[in-house]
Amino acid sequence: MNKVGVRVLAAVAAASLIVTPVMAAPSADELKSNKAAKEQEVSSLQQQLTDLMTKLNSLEAQLVEKGEAIAQAEVDLAAAEKKEKKQYKAMKKRIKYMYEEGNATVLETLVSAESFSDLVNKAEYVQNVHDYDRDQLEEYVATKDKITTLKDTLKEEQSKLESMQEEYQAQEEQLAATIESKKAEVADLDQQIQAAAEAAAAEARAREEQERKAAEEAAASQAAQNSQPAASSNTASTANTNTASANTTSYQPAQQTTTVAQGNTAVAQMILNAAYGQLGVPYVWGGTSPGVGLDCSGLTQYCHRVAGISIPRTSGPQGGGGMAVSDPQPGDLVCYGGHVGIYIGGGQMIHAPQPGDVVRIQAVYGSPWYRRYW
Structure with missing residues (x-):
């Protein structure tokens, strides 16, 4: 490569160094402000989670109520079916008694009437037996249909509530994961704030150390000029050292303890x-x-x-x-x-x-x- 090419490359490299910005590390105040914003996000998310869990608790109570209603409907339906079987057996016995030999029994019942009034009563009895069976059967069918419809309706409502519950639980999991992520960000900011505080403290210590040394040197120079005893210099040095130590601070993170209760x-x-x-x-x-x-x-x-x-x-x-x-x-x-x-x-x-x-x-x-x- 010729000299001109070398010079061009050098110029380009120098220019790139000039225009490339150097990003300064965020200050402790900036980190604290960022942390406060993240904590506010966490607080808002936690409130959303609380509201969601309130809805979940309400849904569960409704599901429990629907479940109990379905269980009662099943009990009622079983009772209706038991009653129907009993009615059916009784009706079979009556049919067998009345019709096992054709209409002879019915005719005998009517012929055996001792008077016209007795005949009418016996005829009504035969008709009433038929009407009773029909009424009981219709009552059973209506009851059974009502209970079955109720049971189906309750199950449909229960299914809808279960779907809502699944949706809320999915939202809960997502919110919980987001909260954990935000808490991790806050914890990371805590570490950055701690590091910034420790760095600032280290800089302060270094500055105070420089100031202390400068003070010691000035005191020693003044003492030499004034021909003062060395003890004065040592006293000043000791005093400055104590002052520097008193002004030096270090960041101590908070210690958390957890107490686990002991039961029976x-x-x-x-x-x-x-x-x-x-x-x-x-x-x-x-x-x-x-x-x-x-x-x-x-x-x-x-x-x-x-x-x-x-x-x-x-x-x-x-x-x-x-x-x-x-x-x-x-x-x-x-x-x-x-x-x-x-x-x-x-x-x-x-x-x-x-x-x-x-x-x-x-x-x-x-x-x-x-x-x-x-």
Whole structure:
């Protein structure tokens, strides 16, 4: 490459260095302002999450109510069918009695009349028997249709509520993830603020050290000029050193401690035994019958009732009561928005997951919180 080319490349390189900006690190005040903004975002998101969980709790209460209504409709339908079978048997007996030999029995009934009045009464009796059977049959059909329609309507409403619940739970998971992300950003800003504070403190110490040395040198020079004893210089040096140490500050992050409450483990074991005893029981909305059908909060309420502890019926109040714990122990409640289970240790829980499923053991998922009633 000739000299002209070398000069051109050198000029281009120099120009690129000149126009490339050097971004300064953000100041501690800028970092604090950014942190305050992030914390405000977290606060807003947490309020949204609170509102969403309120809706979930309300939905769960409605689902429990629908489940109980469906269960009652099934009981009523079974009773109607039982009544229909009884009526049918009675009608068969009457038909057999009246018609097993053609119309002879009916004719005998009418012929045996002792008077015209008796004949009319017996004829009416035969007709009434027919009318009664027909009325009873129509009543049964109407009752059965009404109960079936009610049951179908309730199930349709329940299905809609379940869809809303799934949608809210998906929103809850998304909000929770966003909040965790924002909290991580805040924590990162905390680290940056700490680093900035430590850097500022280091600069202050270095500046104070320079000032101290300059003061010592000035004092020593003044002492030499005034022919003062060395002790004066040492005294001034010591005084300056103490002053510098007093003015030097260092950033100390706040220390957080967590206290884990200790409960009655014998009671907790009773809760666990009750939970294990319901493994395989079908999930039923509104279900509170052990061994027959349970929903999530029906399971946890039953397990605590066995241990002599009364807790609310639905997961929302259950998750808001008791005592908050950060280090869960077997027997504690595993709480989510609209769901709850029994912690059994090792990162696992016993819970009633959803319709179509059964009470079973599953790994704790997501970001639950824990409550203790024992």
